[in-house]
Amino acid sequence: MRTSRVVAIVAFNVFKESVRDKVLYNLVFFAVLLIATSLLLGKLTAGQEVKIIKDLGLAAISLFGVFIAIFIGIGLVSKEVERRSIYSILAKPIRRHEFILGKYSGLVLTLLVNVAIMSIALYLVLGYMSWTEAEEFKRAWDAPAADPAMLKAIALIFVELMLVTAVALFFSTFSSPILSAVFTFGLFIAGHFNADLKHFEGVVDSRVAASVARGWYYVLPNLAAFDVKAQVVHAQPVTAGYLGFTVAYGFVYIAMVLLAAMWIFSRRDFK
Amino acid sequence: MTLAIRTTDLTKDYAVGFWRKRPYRALDQLSLDVGTGDVFGFLGPNGAGKTTTLKLLMQLTFPTRGRAEILGRPVGDVDVKRRIGYLPEHPYFYDYLTAEELLGGFAGMFGYRGAERARRVGTLLDEVGIGPERRLALRKFSKGMIQRVGLAQALINDPEVVFLDEPMSGLDPLGRREVRRLILRLRDQGRTVFFSSHILADAEALCSRVAILVGGRLRTVGSLSDITAFHVRGWELVVSGVEEPVLMRMGLMQRTTRIGEERYAIELPIDEPPDKVLSDLTVTGARLVSLNPIRDTLEDFFVRQVSGVDPPESRVKG
Numbered sequence: 001m002r003t004s005r006v007v008a009i010v011a012f013n014v015f016k017e018s019v020r021d022k023v024l025y026n027l028v029f030f031a032v033l034l035i036a037t038s039l040l041l042g043k044l045t046a047g048q049e050v051k052i053i054k055d056l057g058l059a060a061i062s063l064f065g066v067f068i069a070i071f072i073g074i075g076l077v078s079k080e081v082e083r084r085s086i087y088s089i090l091a092k093p094i095r096r097h098e099f100i101l102g103k104y105s106g107l108v109l110t111l112l113v114n115v116a117i118m119s120i121a122l123y124l125v126l127g128y129m130s131w132t133e134a135e136e137f138k139r140a141w142d143a144p145a146a147d148p149a150m151l152k153a154i155a156l157i158f159v160e161l162m163l164v165t166a167v168a169l170f171f172s173t174f175s176s177p178i179l180s181a182v183f184t185f186g187l188f189i190a191g192h193f194n195a196d197l198k199h200f201e202g203v204v205d206s207r208v209a210a211s212v213a214r215g216w217y218y219v220l221p222n223l224a225a226f227d228v229k230a231q232v233v234h235a236q237p238v239t240a241g242y243l244g245f246t247v248a249y250g251f252v253y254i255a256m257v258l259l260a261a262m263w264i265f266s267r268r269d270f271k
Numbered sequence: 272m273t274l275a276i277r278t279t280d281l282t283k284d285y286a287v288g289f290w291r292k293r294p295y296r297a298l299d300q301l302s303l304d305v306g307t308g309d310v311f312g313f314l315g316p317n318g319a320g321k322t323t324t325l326k327l328l329m330q331l332t333f334p335t336r337g338r339a340e341i342l343g344r345p346v347g348d349v350d351v352k353r354r355i356g357y358l359p360e361h362p363y364f365y366d367y368l369t370a371e372e373l374l375g376g377f378a379g380m381f382g383y384r385g386a387e388r389a390r391r392v393g394t395l396l397d398e399v400g401i402g403p404e405r406r407l408a409l410r411k412f413s414k415g416m417i418q419r420v421g422l423a424q425a426l427i428n429d430p431e432v433v434f435l436d437e438p439m440s441g442l443d444p445l446g447r448r449e450v451r452r453l454i455l456r457l458r459d460q461g462r463t464v465f466f467s468s469h470i471l472a473d474a475e476a477l478c479s480r481v482a483i484l485v486g487g488r489l490r491t492v493g494s495l496s497d498i499t500a501f502h503v504r505g506w507e508l509v510v511s512g513v514e515e516p517v518l519m520r521m522g523l524m525q526r527t528t529r530i531g532e533e534r535y536a537i538e539l540p541i542d543e544p545p546d547k548v549l550s551d552l553t554v555t556g557a558r559l560v561s562l563n564p565i566r567d568t569l570e571d572f573f574v575r576q577v578s579g580v581d582p583p584e585s586r587v588k589g
C-alpha cells in the first residue's frame with residue numbers, strides 16, 4: 001500500500017520531468033522522418049516502399065527508444081545524488097529500493113508512451129500508403145501494410161528497451177553519467193553480438209578463450225533475440241512460443257539487474 | 272520522558288586522498304541526547320561536522336561506529352521517517368517541477384490525498400512566503416526561494432521532530448525573521464527542532480539548549496546561559512554631545528574610543544553599573560546613543576577552541 005504509493009509518486013515525477021525536459025520532441029523527428037521518406041519513396045520504388053517504411057519505422061522506434069533509455073537512464077540516480085535532491089526524498093517514508101523501483105517505472109512509463117505514439121504514427125502512415133496504392137501493386141505485397149504482426153516486433157523492442165533501461169539505471173547507481181553511458185552503450189553493442197560468443201570455440205583454438213567467451217555469453221544480455229524486425233517485415237512467422245520465451249528471458253534479466261541496482265544503492269553513502 | 276534524538280559514540284570517517292585512501296574523521300564519538308520539545312541549536316564553525324551528523328541521522332550515510340536513534344527507534348526506520356522532517360543544507364529539487372507539484376508529491380508520500388493534500392500544500396507555501404510563483408518550474412526560483420520551499424517540504428507531514436541544516440542560509444533579513452518565528456511556532460506546538468547554525472544570535476533567540484561541535488568533537492552542551500563563555504563581561508556605552516575634558520574629569524579616558532564628532536564609545540567592566548556612569552554623563556548634556564553587553568561571540572569561542580584543538584592533519588590517520 002505505502003510501497004505502491006511512493007513508487008508511483010517517484011515514477012510519475014520522472015515522467016513529468018522527462019516530458020517537460022522535451023524528451024518527447026523526438027516524436028516530431030520520428031513523424032517527419034517517416035512521412036518524408038514515404039513521400040520520397042513513392043516516386044522511386046514501386047511495390048517496395050511499404051517494406052522499406054516498415055523496416056525504417058521499426059528501426060527508428062528501437063533506436064530512438066534506446067537513446068531515451070540510455071540518456072535518461074544514466075542520469076536517473078546519479079544526477080539526484082550529484083545535485084543532492086536525493087537528500088530530501090530519502091528522508092521521506094520511502095525505502096531505498098522503492099526509490100530505485102520508482103525511478104525505473106517512471107522511465108519505462110516514458111518509453112511506453114513514446115513507443116505507443118510512434119507505433120500509432122507508423123500504422124497511420126502505412127494505412128495511408130495502403131489506401132492510396134493501386135490494387136495490382138498490393139497483390140505483390142507479402143503482408144498487408146498495416147500488418148498486426150508488427151506488434152510482435154514492437155513488443156520485443158519494448159522489452160529490450162526495458163532491459164537497456166535497467167542496465168543504464170544499474171550503472172547510474174554507482175557511477176557518473178558519462179561512465180554509465182559508456183558502459184551501457186558498450187553492453188548494448190556487445191549484447192547484439194552476444195550470440196556469436198556461444199560458438200566461439202569454433203573460431204579459436206584456445207579452450208581458455210572459448211570458456212571466457214562462454215562466460216560472457218551468460219552474463220551479457222542476448223539482445224539479438226529481441227530483434228524480429230526482418231521476420232515481421234518479410235512475413236515470416238514469429239511463434240507465440242518464441243515470443244513468450246524471449247519476453248520471459250527479458251523479464252528475468254531485468255529482475256536480476258534491478259535487484260543488483262537496489263542492493264548497491266541500499267548500501268551507498270551519500271557524501 | 273522519551274528522547275527525540277539520541278546518539279551514542281556516533282563516529283564517521285570519510286575516505287580521503289586520490290590514490291591512497293585514508294580515513295578522515297569528520298565526526299568523533301558524538302554522544303548527545305535531545306529531549307522532546309527542545310529547540311536544540313547545533314553550533315560549530317565550518318567543517319565542524321554538523322552536516323555530517325545530520326546526514327547520519329537521516330541515514331544518508333552510515334556511521335563508521337556508534338549508533339543513532341530518533342524517537343526511540345534506530346534511524347532509517349520508515350515509521351520514524353513518517354514523524355520527522357528534514358531540510359538539507361543547500362537544498363536542491365527538480366528543475367522541471369513546480370513548487371506545488373513537488374510538495375504535492377511529498378505530501379502524497381505521507382498519504383495525503385485530494386483536497387486535503389492541496390490544502391496542506393497551499394498553507395505551507397503561504398507560511399513560508401511563496402506566492403503565485405508556486406506554479407513556476409523550480410529552476411526559475413532564486414536561492415532564497417528554494418530555501419523556503421525546502422522549509423515547506425520539511426514540514427509537510429506536521430513532523431514531531433524537525434531537522435534543519437542551516438535554515439537561515441540564503442535568506443534575506445525578513446526571511447530570517449520569518450524562519451525564527453516559524454521555529455518558535457513549532458516550539459509552541461510542542462515539536463522538537465534540531466537545527467545547525469554558525470550564528471550565535473540565531474541560537475540565542477531560539478534555543479533552549481545548544482551543543483557546540485568543533486573539529487568533529489563535542490565541546491559543550493547545555494543551555495546558553497550555562498555556558499560561561501557567553502556570559503556578559505561588560506558594557507559598551509556609546510554617547511554623543513560630550514567633550515573630552517568631561518570624560519577626563521570622570522577618569523574614563525583610557526577606556527574611551529573616539530568614534531566621531533563629539534561621539535565616544537566607552538567600555539565598562541561588569542562590576543561598574545552603566546546606569547551610574549550614564550546618569551553622570553547626561554547631567555553634563557551627553558546623549559545616549561547605544562548600550563550593548565560585551566561578551567564572547569560564538570566566533571571568539573570557536574577561535575579559542577580551535578587554537579586549543581589539534582590541527583586538522585592529526586584527524587587523518589594511517
Ligand SMILES: Nc1ncnc2c1ncn2[C@@H]1O[C@H](COP(=O)(O)OP(=O)(O)OP(=O)(O)O)[C@@H](O)[C@H]1O
Pocket residue numbers: 271285286287295296297315316317318319320321322323324360469
Ligand atoms: N564527502 C566527504 N568526503 C570527505 N570529507 C568530507 C566529506 N564531507 C565532509 N567532509 C569533511 O568532514 C568535515 C565535516 O564536514 P561537515 O560538512 O559535516 O561540516 P559542517 O559542520 O556542516 O560545516 P559547514 O558549517 O561549513 O556546513 C569537514 O572537515 C569536511 O571536510
Ligand SMILES: [Mg+2]
Pocket residue numbers: 321322323360436
Ligand atoms: Mg554544514
